[in-house]
Amino acid sequence: MHDLKEIRINPDLYKEKLAKRNKELITSIDELLVLDEKKRNFQSRADELRKRKNEIAGLIPRSKDDPSKIEELKKESIEVGKQLSNIEAEEGNLTEETNTKLMWLPNAPADDVPLGKDETENQEILKWGNPKTEKWIKPHDEIGVKLNIFDFERGVKIAQSRFTVLTGVGAKLERAIMNFMLDHASERGYRETFPPILINKTSMIGTGQLPKFDGDFYKCEGEDLYLAPTAEVPITNLHRDEVLNLEQLPIKYCAYTPCFRREAGSAGKDTRGIIRQHQFNKVELVKITTSENSALEHEALTNDAEEILKKLELPYRKILLCSGDMGFSAMKCYDLEVWFPSQNTYREISSCSNFGSFQARRMNIKYKVNPKDKAIFAHTVNGSGLAIGRTLAAILENYQTEKGTILVPAVLQPYLGGLKEIN
RNA sequence: GGAGAGAUGGCCGAGUGGUCGAAGGCGGCAUCCUGCUAAGAUGUUGUAGGGUCAAAAGCUCUACCGAGGGUUCGAAUCCCUCUCUCUCCGCCA
Numbered sequence: 001m002h003d004l005k006e007i008r009i010n011p012d013l014y015k016e017k018l019a020k021r022n023k024e025l026i027t028s029i030d031e032l033l034v035l036d037e038k039k040r041n042f043q044s045r046a047d048e049l050r051k052r053k054n055e056i057a058g059l060i061p062r063s064k065d066d067p068s069k070i071e072e073l074k075k076e077s078i079e080v081g082k083q084l085s086n087i088e089a090e091e092g093n094l095t096e097e098t099n100t101k102l103m104w105l106p107n108a109p110a111d112d113v114p115l116g117k118d119e120t121e122n123q124e125i126l127k128w129g130n131p132k133t134e135k136w137i138k139p140h141d142e143i144g145v146k147l148n149i150f151d152f153e154r155g156v157k158i159a160q161s162r163f164t165v166l167t168g169v170g171a172k173l174e175r176a177i178m179n180f181m182l183d184h185a186s187e188r189g190y191r192e193t194f195p196p197i198l199i200n201k202t203s204m205i206g207t208g209q210l211p212k213f214d215g216d217f218y219k220c221e222g223e224d225l226y227l228a229p230t231a232e233v234p235i236t237n238l239h240r241d242e243v244l245n246l247e248q249l250p251i252k253y254c255a256y257t258p259c260f261r262r263e264a265g266s267a268g269k270d271t272r273g274i275i276r277q278h279q280f281n282k283v284e285l286v287k288i289t290t291s292e293n294s295a296l297e298h299e300a301l302t303n304d305a306e307e308i309l310k311k312l313e314l315p316y317r318k319i320l321l322c323s324g325d326m327g328f329s330a331m332k333c334y335d336l337e338v339w340f341p342s343q344n345t346y347r348e349i350s351s352c353s354n355f356g357s358f359q360a361r362r363m364n365i366k367y368k369v370n371p372k373d374k375a376i377f378a379h380t381v382n383g384s385g386l387a388i389g390r391t392l393a394a395i396l397e398n399y400q401t402e403k404g405t406i407l408v409p410a411v412l413q414p415y416l417g418g419l420k421e422i423n
Numbered sequence: 424g425g426a427g428a429g430a431u432g433g434c435c436g437a438g439u440g441g442u443c444g445a446a447g448g449c450g451g452c453a454u455c456c457u458g459c460u461a462a463g464a465u466g467u468u469g470u471a472g473g474g475u476c477a478a479a480a481g482c483u484c485u486a487c488c489g490a491g492g493g494u495u496c497g498a499a500u501c502c503c504u505c506u507c508u509c510u511c512c513g514c515c516a
Contacts, residue, residue: 060441074496078496
């Protein structure tokens with residue numbers, strides 16, 4: 001969420017920045033400002049009437065000796081009250097509309113984000129490792145079934161399509177990856193956290209999932225609870241409505257959670273394998289920091305995520321997303337993409353974003369530089385470190401041998417009782 | 424799930440219809456004072472939005488006593504609904 005006052009003072013700056021995402025947003029800002037002006041107008045009028053009502057309420061007890069005066073005042077107050085309720089109704093509508101409009105505006109791209117309309121204009125920052133291209137490498141789902149570590153049919157039986165059962169070494173490998181990633185994050189100073197996975201609407205609004213993306217998430221019937229689409233939501237909301245001290249920052253958290261997404265717009269995409277599931281596991285890295293440090297903390301967090309791929313010796317590339325391809329709340333975003341030999345391509349396995357004050361403003365997370373200073377909005381940063389299921393799939397392909405076994409990456413062997421090969 | 428109690432400012436806590444944004448205490452901040460172990464005195468101390476202003480400060484208005492609605496000229500105070508916390512019972516990992 002942006003600061004409406006700032007938009008009001010400098011509309012052209014916001015138009016220029018948001019147009020980098022989408023030119024239609026210029027109109028949105030104009031509409032927003034018209035609404036805002038109307039709203040303020042009604043607010044002033046309502047305030048005046050409220051003021052008069054308050055005056056009368058104070059005058060009445062002071063006119064105890066003059067019953068006719070009291071009657072007169074009561075009459076006026078009722079009259080003012082009628083006007084007020086009309087104006088208040090309109091004020092309420094306009095406030096609601098203005099807020100909604102503001103909530104639907106995406107974050108402005110940072111200055112160093114490349115201009116572009118979609119994923120074709122993203123910028124490759126670096127490639128790491130040597131991608132395998134051997135023709136005998138089987139897709140992860142095929143080899144997974146062959147090795148009896150995926151059970152797709154029964155996943156569908158007990159749930160739905162896009163749900164998979166991991167069995168035997170598959171389940172153990174998933175758990176090993178999870179532990180490895182959490183240990184890696186802990187080593188780098190992220191406090192391990194295990195949050196609720198059902199979270200309320202306020203939290204979903206806080207990090208920017210709602211109101212715009214309603215329908216992408218699972219909601220509990222009759223309850224104000226959603227299944228977390230990412231640990232970003234519960235973890236970042238931990239400090240909602242808090243004022244932090246400068247010495248506390250940066251706050252660094254890591255968390256493993258299952259993640260749930262309806263994948264409503266993805267019919268037909270990635271229907272094979274475990275790349276796109278309604279439920280998947282992920283370790284998330286989250287930082288709450290200052291406006292001065294968020295850019296550096298973002299780079300550092302991305303490096304922390306990259307380091308996991310390096311330790312696992314999985315070839316990857318790092319992409320800087322262009323203005324048109326970034327997520328709603330992000331001001332700058334790197335995607336890490338891991339190599340999938342069977343698809344002869346890189347697939348997203350982590351997305352590391354700096355949100356600036358966009359989320360913090362929604363969540364009301366502030367900090368004070370000095371105790372007597374006015375509290376200012378914090379900056380938030382997060383990224384996957386990493387998506388576990390996709391990591392497992394990538395291992396199944398990149399560590400596949402010609403005879404159809406999987407070598408266990410060295411860093412994972414201690415987590416699997418020294419197991420070196422899956423066959 | 425049943426019965427009861429409660430929710431007030433950074434914290435504790437008073438306040439059951441009128442000048443209460445809210446006593447008092449603690450804490451914080453500022454100034455002053457003092458050699459007896461860091462005490463005392465005085466003052467100050469919430470958030471958000473609007474207006475004024477080039478801007479800030481200042482001034483001013485409005486809202487906020489868990490949330491939302493209602494009664495009333497007037498609500499922290501009365502009524503309704505909801506949420507949360509605590510105690511007891513039941514149930515349960």
